[in-house]
Amino acid sequence: MKGPLFNQDSTEFFYTHSADQMSAEAVDGWVDSLAEAGVGTLFSNTNAMRANYASKVWETDWHGYDPNGPDDQPVLKYLPREDIPGTRRRLDSAKKLAEMGIDFHERAFARCRKLGIGCWVSVRMNDLHDCHLQDSPLLSTFYKEHPELRRVPYRYTGWPDRALDWSQKLVRDHYFAFIVEHLERWDLDGLELDWMRFGFHFGIGRELDGGEILTEWIGEVQKECSRAAKRLGHPVRLGVRVPSTPETARNLGLDGAAWAKAGLVDLVVPTPFWETCEFNMPIRAWQRLLQGSRCALAGGLEIRCQPYRGAPAIMMTPEFAAGAAMAVLRAGADFVYLFNYFADMHLGGQWTKEQYDTVLNAMQSIEALDRLPRRHAVTFRDIHAPGEPWDGALPATGTILAFRLQTGPRPTGRKVEALIEVGSAEAATPELRVNSVLCPEPHRNGATLTWSVPAEALADEMHVVEATATDGKPLTVLRVEFAIGPKAP
């Protein structure tokens, strides 16, 4: 297996290419761009609630959609008006490619094989996009016809309350059929069960019992993988995406560590959900929990960066991505796993192609990443099991505030800076220590302060940043970052 691992969602190619652009060569060209970026393994996602290819066992994305029909046809009429053109483009393109007799995944995998890129499918196990709508091309008939299968029937606080309840056999069977089709249809190196879309699969307080059901069910999937391996003459591995923290994963019934130890899965990918990349994932804990198993470990990077819920969010920059990738590799992950890192869509216009190719290529190793500038940020973990306490670090208020960041190998011999955004441009400048060492006076730009970090403060793996109020008044901190310059050649 080769990194970085790259998840391609079921819609992006069809959003960013028109029906007129559909061709086998367009698929090849897209795979070629991944190869240029050094992607080691493609995780090609096939579904939200429907299949993005001409499945024989599930509805397709374009099921019930009339390309020549009006914007108020049943599957479109509940969408926000501004979403309709993009949705139509996506459906038109997917339908067109299928009608041309081209299976997106089959074609992509063939190209991957040629280029030495690993071929996995990734199945979203409970996607909920648009589930608050009465209808949408994202909603399956199965979902619409079975409101009684929802995990939290007595309230509505957001999409996850309407997730399908996996303790119901009907739900498991529905997905099982879909997965079996995958294993019989393509030449795969692996199959990923993406439990992180959307992370919640059981009634509140029913997750541990649910986990036991999933463990057994995954055993059945593993048997299907073995059958496929026999057919293909090479291994077909099984992977899972799970919540970033081992305890939370278990408390949600997604006990990746137990599955690895039981020999049920070959790859575990701890990851945040979506709100922000999580720079301080406990990857070291995962690495230790997986010891003694044959399971590989990848750290999942998301595409948004947000210091706290409700704060302004930005897209990950090349420096942030290098930082987050470095942190997971240094903490013992075998691979970096990228989710929503689409050159065209999310990153379009913000990263140059050179940045994209450089940073993704570097994610293959600590050594390569260490040559690049990187940036680490205090963010938060955006997935907790019901009843787990909140543990976000920001915003923080007090006279002494400390933050811990996972920062990769000791960044000796280069420029290192600590950045803090305080509550207001008028606040007194705090004193800053990094690993107990006092930093010289900062550069101040409004509410943003940047300190140069003395060489004697630098350490391997982690840095603790301590801000102390100098006027005795409680200080508010909104953002904390740690920036490491490029290594001198």
Next chain:
Amino acid sequence: MKGPLFNQDSTEFFYTHSADQMSAEAVDGWVDSLAEAGVGTLFSNTNAMRANYASKVWETDWHGYDPNGPDDQPVLKYLPREDIPGTRRRLDSAKKLAEMGIDFHERAFARCRKLGIGCWVSVRMNDLHDCHLQDSPLLSTFYKEHPELRRVPYRYTGWPDRALDWSQKLVRDHYFAFIVEHLERWDLDGLELDWMRFGFHFGIGRELDGGEILTEWIGEVQKECSRAAKRLGHPVRLGVRVPSTPETARNLGLDGAAWAKAGLVDLVVPTPFWETCEFNMPIRAWQRLLQGSRCALAGGLEIRCQPYRGAPAIMMTPEFAAGAAMAVLRAGADFVYLFNYFADMHLGGQWTKEQYDTVLNAMQSIEALDRLPRRHAVTFRDIHAPGEPWDGALPATGTILAFRLQTGPRPTGRKVEALIEVGSAEAATPELRVNSVLCPEPHRNGATLTWSVPAEALADEMHVVEATATDGKPLTVLRVEFAIGPKAP
């Protein structure tokens, strides 16, 4: 090894017995009371900063103390006046016993052997009681003469800032000599390094480097244990008390999981520090991290119970102790470890002797505990590494609030209640669900509400309690408990 494991601190016996009561029989009688309570292994603590026995390598507790001198003699004059009589009693008693030629630990261990109780010493690795005072019988000359060895020289926020910095060889050597004396002096089944007095041993941000130093140092201690084992003709095991959460332990340089995996220690005791017993310790995570090692695992119970920092604290009741013990055993701990569970001192007057003996005896097994009434509470973890975010669950405010409790085996066929204290007696009564199941109307007593939990809500290991405001206004919750009645005989 047999549970429960019982830590006897270096002062309690001498506080609760006068000099006149000092005798070999008094020590025997005290051990007999442990035997009646079913204590499986005694962890006899020998020190704070000084030895409580006639050590040849460390100062004794009564060093510099004149029993016939006034209350303003140097070692007493900085103490609060109200503490002086108790301190004098303690010093008088310890001195007297030593002068009678009786070694407290030697005598206690001999009695333990006769009664089948295991014999360990427990050494506090950085005790800091009274370290804010200019002098006290609790402060060693070594400590007073080496202010330059303190871990946080640039501030004072509390005792731990003045802890000795274990990255200093002088500190390690000071403790090593003391430990070697233990191993040469007594017939021990084991030696415990109590890193949880007071949990902080390195400069801020220097803990990972410090952890590597400790790992090497513990290897040296292990060699001394092997030497002692050869002398004694039986194994002398090595144990550690460490912070309750594996990641925090590692972030403080107290990497119990790594020490276990490296074969350096035979017992790991995750534990809170002191503020409150922690009912939701991640013992399952520890159990998994220790898998494949030969290391035993014990869950540490403290004696206070406090829902959040600053809230009223009570002493643990028999029901709370049974609940906390059950949670650690059910989560995979081999043993329950009791700290500050002194029948005379802390619990005196609050537990009857029958309660004490019944509950401690029951801590030997899940089956015995399951017969007793037990109570589980939402509290908080009182030890974090510098820069780790706060993660207390209470107090909580919102329109839907959820709490997760580790509750032991499914409590079928008995009375089960959920209790919540809301912010004010005037607040509207919330709706309560346990594991998604709506509970019938509560009994209300001012701000405290008690719901009967329906049988269909009950689950193994954990319960999630969800409180929902019924008037649309944010609800404040100050306390959450889960009470399980005794098993019908």
